[in-house]
Amino acid sequence: MTGGARRFVALADTDSYVKWAAALLGALPDGVEAELIVVETPLAVSAGQLRSALAGTRFDPDGVRRVGFAELPGILTESAADAVVIASRGPVVRVLAATVAALEPRPVIVTGLPGISIPATTAAMIHRTQCDLFVLHSTREVRDFTELARRRGLAQRFALATLPFAAKARAHDRAGTGTDLVFASQAIVPRERAERMRVARMLIAAADADPTRRVVVKERAVAGEQQTHRQKYAYPDLLAKLGPLPANLVVSYAPMARALDDAEGLVTVSSTAAIEAVASGVPVIVLDTFGVDDKLINPVFVGSGLFGSEQEMRERHFRMPADGWLADNYFHDPVADDWVARVDELVDLRRAGALAPKPARERRGGRVRDVWERKLAFGRYDRSLIGAAVLVVGIPLRFVLRPLLRPYHRRRLRVT
Numbered sequence: 454m455t456g457g458a459r460r461f462v463a464l465a466d467t468d469s470y471v472k473w474a475a476a477l478l479g480a481l482p483d484g485v486e487a488e489l490i491v492v493e494t495p496l497a498v499s500a501g502q503l504r505s506a507l508a509g510t511r512f513d514p515d516g517v518r519r520v521g522f523a524e525l526p527g528i529l530t531e532s533a534a535d536a537v538v539i540a541s542r543g544p545v546v547r548v549l550a551a552t553v554a555a556l557e558p559r560p561v562i563v564t565g566l567p568g569i570s571i572p573a574t575t576a577a578m579i580h581r582t583q584c585d586l587f588v589l590h591s592t593r594e595v596r597d598f599t600e601l602a603r604r605r606g607l608a609q610r611f612a613l614a615t616l617p618f619a620a621k622a623r624a625h626d627r628a629g630t631g632t633d634l635v636f637a638s639q640a641i642v643p644r645e646r647a648e649r650m651r652v653a654r655m656l657i658a659a660a661d662a663d664p665t666r667r668v669v670v671k672e673r674a675v676a677g678e679q680q681t682h683r684q685k686y687a688y689p690d691l692l693a694k695l696g697p698l699p700a701n702l703v704v705s706y707a708p709m710a711r712a713l714d715d716a717e718g719l720v721t722v723s724s725t726a727a728i729e730a731v732a733s734g735v736p737v738i739v740l741d742t743f744g745v746d747d748k749l750i751n752p753v754f755v756g757s758g759l760f761g762s763e764q765e766m767r768e769r770h771f772r773m774p775a776d777g778w779l780a781d782n783y784f785h786d787p788v789a790d791d792w793v794a795r796v797d798e799l800v801d802l803r804r805a806g807a808l809a810p811k812p813a814r815e816r817r818g819g820r821v822r823d824v825w826e827r828k829l830a831f832g833r834y835d836r837s838l839i840g841a842a843v844l845v846v847g848i849p850l851r852f853v854l855r856p857l858l859r860p861y862h863r864r865r866l867r868v869t
Contacts (some may be wrong), residue, residue: 455603455794456767457549458485458486458488458538458776459485459486459535459729459797459800460485460486460487460488460532460533460535460536460722461478461481461485461486461488461534461535461536461537461538461676462487462488462489462490462529462532462534462537462538463477463478463485463487463488463490463537463538463539463540464487464490464492464494464496464525464537464538464539464540464541464549465490465491465492465493465540465541466492466493466497466498466540466541466542466545467494467496467497467498467542468498468502468505469567469568470502470508470541470542470567471489471491471498471502471506471507471540471564472488472505472506472507472618473540473566473567473568473617474538474540474743474799475489475506475507475510475511476510476537476617476618477540477565477588477614477617478512478538479510479511479612479617480615480793480794481793482793487517488532488534489507489512489517490518490519490528491503491517491518491519491520491521492508492519492520492525492541492545492549493520493521493522493834494520494541494545494830494831494832494834495831495832495834496542496832497519497696500514501706502673503517503758503817504719505640505706505707505708506708508645508708508710508711509708509710511675517833518687520616520835521834521868522548522552522835523608523829525549526552526555526645529552529553529556529560530556531687534560535560535561535800535803535804536560536561536562536563536565536796536799536800537553537560537561537562538564538565539562539563539564539565539584540564540565540567541578542720543581544574544580544826544829544830545830545831546564546580546584547580547581547582547583547826547830548823548826548830548831549663549829550562550581550582550583550584551583551813553583553845554583554810554811554813558802558803559803559808559809559810560587560699561585561586561796561800561803562583562584562586562811563584563585563586563588563768563770563792563796564584564586564587564588565587565588565589565590566588566589566590566612567725568590568616568724568725568728568842569590569723569725569728569750569753570590570594571591571593571594571597571723571750571752572597572747572752573594573598573600573752574599574601574603575601575605575607577598577605578598578601578602578605578607578609578739579590579814581609582607582609582811582813582814583610583798583810583811583812584790584810584811585610585811586609586610586611586612586795586796586799586802587609587611587612588611588612588613588614588617588792589611589612589614590611590614590619590783591615591616591781591782591785592613592780592785592789593753593782595611595613598611598630598646599611599807600761608811612791612792612795613785613789613790613791613792614790614792614793615783615785615787615790616725616729616732616783617620618709618710618725618728618732618766619728619731619732619783619784619855620727622762628778630715631713631714631715631716631717631735632666632667632715632717633666633667633668633669633712633715633716633717634659634666634667634668634669634670634715634717634718634720634766634769635669635671635712635713635718635719635720635730636652636656636669636670636717636720636721637671637709637719637720637721637724637726638672638673638717638724638726639721639722639723639724640656640673640687641685642722642723642724642748642749642750642751643722643743643749644748645684646685646686646691648689648743649686649688649801650686650691651742652722652740653688653691653692654689654695655740655742655763655766656668656670656688656702656830657692657695657698657699657702659720659766659767660698660699660701660702662767662768663697663701663769664699664700665701666697666701666717667701667702667703667715668701668702669703669704669705669712669715669716670689670702670703670704670705671691671705671706671707671712671726671864672687672689672705673706673710677727681791684765685853686703689704689754692704697771698711701751702859708730709726710729710733710778713729713733713735714728716730717728717735717769717771718733718735718736718737718738718769718771719735719736719737719738719771720737720738720740720766721737721738721739721740722739722740722742722749722751723749723750723751723753723754725737727739727754728783729758731773731774731784732783732784735771735774735831736771736773737759737771737773738749738759738760738761738765738766738770738773739754739757739759739760739762740759740761740762740766740772741760741761741762742761742763751867752784756775756777756778757774757775757776757778757782758772758773758774758778759774761773800838824868839848850860864866
């Protein structure tokens with residue numbers, strides 16, 4: 454990086470975003486100062502999740518501060534950061550970006566998504582309107598988001614970074630070293646109980662097919678811990694209803710990198726863990742049991758050759774992706790990564806006083822709506838009196854108005 458020492462601060466809350474932010478900052482050049490702060494929200498990581506997310510990164514869990522929303526302006530001002538990376542779900546990013554944008558001097562605001570981001574969505578960009586740079590992880594993602602922004606008339610800069618987990622995994626070739634079938638659990642894919650129960654039965658069948666080798670259900674949170682997406686039907690609970698279970702069917706809460714150390718292959722519906730596995734030489738099956746659909750976050754795997762059936766899962770017919778799919782989907786030449794250079798340019802503009810702020814998206818409701826959305830995003834961690842007052846009034850009013858506004862929203866969705 455040019456123009457003197459840089460200082461980065463990342464704000465993250467949930468397990469996947471903490472992991473992503475830590476790995477992304479780990480790719481910064483030597484000499485760049487970086488701090489990771491956990492922002493307290495209803496879905497913030499537990500101590501155990503934090504240790505898992507930071508395993509193998511430059512960050513020590515004991516040195517990571519947990520900060521409430523009200524404390525952020527003072528802490529960020531004191532930090533004198535050149536760039537703030539906001540790593541969270543869209544509604545939280547919207548609130549945090551407005552907070553960072555109000556600082557004087559204003560840092561460069563960077564954001565991104567922690568895994569597979571195909572299909573590109575308008576909502577992801579709208580939530581991040583005030584961010585100066587949006588980091589993506591494949592040439593296809595950059596192309597699709599750029600085209601969508603053009604069609605929607607949204608002004609946003611996009612940059613490319615190798616998916617941090619994939620970059621790290623490339624340095625650790627695990628091919629042929631394990632015997633486990635590792636199933637990467639996802640909180641909302643598939644979503645319905647019947648579908649998740651079907652997966653649970655598939656896992657039992659795979660374990661019964663070869664009692665000499667383990668089937669490992671890799672979970673991201675123990676009971677009581679939160680995730681980026683709320684999990685309604687956890688596999689350990691579903692499996693318990695189908696017992697007694699095979700002795701070689703186990704549940705693991707270890708970091709994914711550790712699970713892959715003992716993996717013969719990985720199975721998933723659409724998890725980013727598939728990319729991490731491929732990067733480390735572990736073959737994959739992406740289950741096609743529930744079809745291919747945007748809601749399953751699996752259209753990106755079309756053309757990869759990774760889709761497989763329940764029978765192929767039982768028989769452990771893992772595979773690596775087709776060569777023609779790789780370069781466009783998360784396995785581009787790292788030389789193409791430009792996110793650090795793009796941030797560097799923006800920091801230089803900031804220091805010269807030439808970085809124009811990005812205005813917030815204008816919406817009905819003004820200040821009251823801003824307070825309402827902050828309260829929804831931060832829940833009990835927004836302790837402001839005005840937040841409590843708006844919530845008391847807003848929830849009953851929302852309940853009354855929602856049926857009346859539903860046809861209007863449906864028309865807007867069809868148009869946009």
